[in-house]
Amino acid sequence: MKPEDPADSDRRDFLGATTAVVAGIGVCGATWPLVSSMNPTADIKSRATSEVDISRIKPGEIHTVAWQGKPVFIVHRTQEQISAAESSPGGKDPQPDQNRVQKPEWLVVVGICTHLGCVPNRGGEGWVCPCHGSRYDQSGRIMHGPAPRNLEVPPYKFVGDNKIVIG
Amino acid sequence: MGKRLVEWVDRRFPLTTFIKHELTEYPTPRNLSIWWTFGFFAGFMLVLQIVSGVFLAMHYKPDATLAFASVEHIMRDVNYGWLLRYIHSTGASAFFIVIYIHMARTLYYGSFRAPRELMWWTGQVLLLSLMATAFMGYLLPWGQMSYWGAQVITNLFRATPFIGDQVVIWLRGDFVVGDATLQRFFALHFLFPFLICGLVMIHLVALHFVKSSNPSGINLADKDNIPFHPYFTAKDFYGLGIFLIIFFYFVFFHPEYFIEEANNIPANPLVTPPHIVPEWYFLPFYAILRAIPDFAGGVVAMTLSIMVFALMPYLDRCKIPGGSRYRPVYRAMFLIFAIDIVALSYVGYEPPSETLAVVGQVATAIYFSLFLLLPFASKWEDQWLRKRGLPKPVVEMMESEQRQRAAGWR
Numbered sequence: 001m002k003p004e005d006p007a008d009s010d011r012r013d014f015l016g017a018t019t020a021v022v023a024g025i026g027v028c029g030a031t032w033p034l035v036s037s038m039n040p041t042a043d044i045k046s047r048a049t050s051e052v053d054i055s056r057i058k059p060g061e062i063h064t065v066a067w068q069g070k071p072v073f074i075v076h077r078t079q080e081q082i083s084a085a086e087s088s089p090g091g092k093d094p095q096p097d098q099n100r101v102q103k104p105e106w107l108v109v110v111g112i113c114t115h116l117g118c119v120p121n122r123g124g125e126g127w128v129c130p131c132h133g134s135r136y137d138q139s140g141r142i143m144h145g146p147a148p149r150n151l152e153v154p155p156y157k158f159v160g161d162n163k164i165v166i167g
Numbered sequence: 168m169g170k171r172l173v174e175w176v177d178r179r180f181p182l183t184t185f186i187k188h189e190l191t192e193y194p195t196p197r198n199l200s201i202w203w204t205f206g207f208f209a210g211f212m213l214v215l216q217i218v219s220g221v222f223l224a225m226h227y228k229p230d231a232t233l234a235f236a237s238v239e240h241i242m243r244d245v246n247y248g249w250l251l252r253y254i255h256s257t258g259a260s261a262f263f264i265v266i267y268i269h270m271a272r273t274l275y276y277g278s279f280r281a282p283r284e285l286m287w288w289t290g291q292v293l294l295l296s297l298m299a300t301a302f303m304g305y306l307l308p309w310g311q312m313s314y315w316g317a318q319v320i321t322n323l324f325r326a327t328p329f330i331g332d333q334v335v336i337w338l339r340g341d342f343v344v345g346d347a348t349l350q351r352f353f354a355l356h357f358l359f360p361f362l363i364c365g366l367v368m369i370h371l372v373a374l375h376f377v378k379s380s381n382p383s384g385i386n387l388a389d390k391d392n393i394p395f396h397p398y399f400t401a402k403d404f405y406g407l408g409i410f411l412i413i414f415f416y417f418v419f420f421h422p423e424y425f426i427e428e429a430n431n432i433p434a435n436p437l438v439t440p441p442h443i444v445p446e447w448y449f450l451p452f453y454a455i456l457r458a459i460p461d462f463a464g465g466v467v468a469m470t471l472s473i474m475v476f477a478l479m480p481y482l483d484r485c486k487i488p489g490g491s492r493y494r495p496v497y498r499a500m501f502l503i504f505a506i507d508i509v510a511l512s513y514v515g516y517e518p519p520s521e522t523l524a525v526v527g528q529v530a531t532a533i534y535f536s537l538f539l540l541l542p543f544a545s546k547w548e549d550q551w552l553r554k555r556g557l558p559k560p561v562v563e564m565m566e567s568e569q570r571q572r573a574a575g576w577r
Contacts, residue, residue, distance in 0.1 A: 029521065035337075044341050064437055068342040071437045111437075115462060116321035117343075118315065118439040130441050131319060131517040132457055148462045 019105075039062065044069075045051060051159075052108070062122060067166045071119050072154060073110035073127075074164070081138045084125075092142035093150045097139045100153050108156050109140035111130035115147035127151075140164070183392060189375060194392035195399050196381035199281035203379065204275075204406040205269040211407060212262040213352070219255040219359050220304075224246075227307065234309035235433040251423035259301050260425045261414050263448035264292060264545065275501055277483065277490025278380035284480040286377065289370045291477050298473075299357040302350040305446060306344070310430030315443045317344045317352070323456075327464035332541050343436055382488030385564040414490035428470075451508050454515030455534065458527040468531065475538050482538060485545035487552055489567075493561050494560065496548040500537055507533045 040166055050067040057076045064071050074105050077085070082104045085097040111119050113129040120127035120136060125143065127136040134145030141150040156166040176182050183378050228237040241248035243398050254518050273279050315570040321338050325331040340347030381387060385393070393399075417424060429440045455472045459465035468559035483497075490496035514527040557565075 031223075038340055039337050040341050041347065044345075044347065069345055069436060070343050095301065104312040115322075118319065118436065121439070121441070130439050130518075131209065131315075131443055146457070146460050146462060146465070 005153065033044070040106075049165055051163060051165050053163055059105070062144035065166070067110075067154060072166055073109050073151075074106070075107040075109075075138075077107055077138065085137060085139040088137060088139075089142040090137070090150065091141070093148070094144050095139075095141060095150060100139050100141075100150070102156075102158065106164075107138070107140065109151040110154050111151070113147055114142070114149040114151065115145070120151075150152045168469075176374040182443065185438060186326045190396040190400075191394055193395040194378065194389070196379055196387045196396075197391055197393045198383060198387075199379065199399070199402075200382055202268070202272040202402050203381075205265050205272065208265045208407065208410055209262065209269055211365065211410075212258060212265055213360065213363060216255060216258050216262060217364075219251050219258065219309065219542065220357075220360070223255055224357060225253050227353075228306065229350050231309065231434075234307065235328045238308045244380075250418070253418045257414065257418045257425050259304065260296065260446070260448065261417075263301070263456065263475045265410075266297060267448070267539050269293070271505070273500075274479070274504075275491045276380060276382055277384055277488075277497075280371060281480065283373075283380060285373045285464050285479060286370065287480060288477055289366060289373060292348075293366050293370060293476075295473070296363050296366065300356060300363065301446065303356040303359070303421050306349060306352045307356065308430060309349065309434045309461070311432045311434055311440045312427040312428075312430040312443060314344060314434035314436070315439055316445055317348065319443070320445075320451050321348070322468075323466050337572055345436070355536055382489065382492060383564060384492065386571065388567060444470055447516075450513075450515035451511035452512040452515075455531045456514070458524070458531040468535075470533075475535070478538070482541040483545050484542050485549040485552075487549055487557070488561065488564060493554065493558070494548055496544055496551075499539065500544065503533065504537050507537070519534045 013093055017067060019121070046059060050065055050072070052065050053064070054063075054074060054076070058106070059076050060078045060081075061076050063074045065074065075081075082097075085106070085107075089096065097104075100109075111127075113120050113131065114136055115129065115134050117132075118129050118131035120129040126134045126140065128136045129136075129145065129147065132146050135143045136148035136151055137143050138156055139150075140153070143146070154166050156164050157166070158164050173183065177184075204370055222243065226237065226241050228234055228247065238252070245251075273287065274289070302316075302320060306313045319343060321335055321471055324334045324338060336342060338348075340351060341344065342370045378386070423445075427444070429443070432440075444450070452469050456465045456469040459468045485494060485497065490499050510526065511531045511534065514523050514530060517523055540575055
């Protein structure tokens with residue numbers, strides 16, 4: 001048998017590499033529908049807005065409503081709470097209170113601790129997370145603990161005087 | 168008839184050869200202690216969990232509105248449903264105890280060293296698969312602790328750079344842990360044990376290629392090996408008897424030790440229980456997560472605390488055989504490590520407080536510094552022990568191993 005022609009082996013390597021690349025792209029393409037099927041389904045995504053009647057929330061009271069399955073705190077803040085929140089610049093993620101509310105007496109924040117996703121309880125100067133002890137103030141800003149960010153303010157708007165639409 | 172059947176099979180499938188090679192003539196060191204039976208216990212637990220799990224799945228409903236009630240249904244209405252469930256819930260803890268002892272033995276006796284690195288690494292993959300399976304199974308009863316455990320752990324993936332939020336939503340199939348999460352966890356909890364079975368096969372093929380380690384840390388001469396069957400089948404099953412007495416004591420008399428009280432309350436996505444803790448087998452890693460004040464840093468440290476074991480064959484640079492047995496420095500480090508794990512578990516279990524945060528940070532620092540110190544400590548220990556003069560039997564063992572190696576032992 002003739003010794004292998006080096007040009008021939010180059011050609012074979014090229015064919016091998018090309019086959020591997022095409023097969024790799026094929027496998028990725030075939031995986032895509034599987035990966036994508038694990039994302040939220042259309043019916044879950046359609047729960048994008050929640051309407052809330054706020055006329056029955058008295059000053060100093062807090063209501064928890066579900067938006068996209070997440071708890072949202074709606075707080076009717078008292079004058080004291082507003083002045084306390086406005087006079088403080090916030091903790092490790094400073095943000096003025098005015099930028100976190102549309103009307104100073106109504107605070108709307110997602111009730112999910114920005115650390116690991118527990119629901120903070122009312123306590124301390126605002127909220128305390130039971131999981132790892134993060135503390136939030138009357139504006140939902142992180143003051144102490146491991147949470148990296150302030151409680152998220154969801155998109156919402158006031159519809160008339162007594163209703164807000166979240167989302 | 169029987170003999171002719173075996174002959175018929177043997178002409179088509181290597182049945183007798185296989186049994187001879189892997190059991191009746193498989194050479195096993197005669198000095199294996201009780202600590203070498205835990206691999207067998209782990210295999211037994213895998214079978215027990217699969218069997219009890221498959222029968223539980225015949226009655227369980229993976230639906231957020233039905234799951235909690237279907238577990239109650241198993242407990243009250245299904246014949247022996249309570250037994251199946253308590254075997255499965257207690258079994259998860261027993262499985263981890265057995266695996267952790269199996270790992271501790273490997274670390275103590277240095278069994279992870281050449282040529283058994285692949286045994287150690289396949290074992291590491293098995294541990295990770297077991298943790299994933301246990302974590303997903305824990306969501307299925309759909310109690311408060313199940314729910315919030317899953318919520319917290321899936322949230323850890325937010326530490327993924329750039330696409331963290333999308334990864335978390337993708338894992339859950341919803342914005343929070345919900346029905347979609349429960350169904351996929353059930354599907355994967357059912358699948359994973361069979362992947363683990365495959366991995367165990369690889370683990371065993373590697374074992375039967377490099378053969379068992381033994382307390383001396385030296386590969387024994389042929390005359391010191393005895394066949395696995397009947398000697399070690401007898402020993403392993405005797406050990407299993409004792410193990411099962413302890414296991415079923417907990418199944419029958421204290422199954423509630425392994426079920427958090429808060430899990431008797433159905434999952435509520437709007438209220439977190441006042442004190443959430445992971446299952447005991449995750450506590451040390453959870454404590455490390457909490458010890459780092461930075462979120463991403465905590466997740467990285469927790470991941471590292473599990474993955475760092477894989478480096479052990481390279482971190483340990485001492486050539487003296489037998490792990491801790493002939494090495495006082497390594498033994499001391501092993502003991503400190505064991506105490507440190509217990510301290511971390513305690514910190515992980517207690518609610519967060521300022522004193523405990525400091526204890527947790529110190530324990531975390533000790534945990535990682537032991538791994539960092541090991542390359543230097545083991546090198547120094549090797550030189551120190553040689554200078555001091557090794558005991559005669561150890562020198563003899565090392566020399567006999569060298570002769571075997573020279574004689575073409577692989």
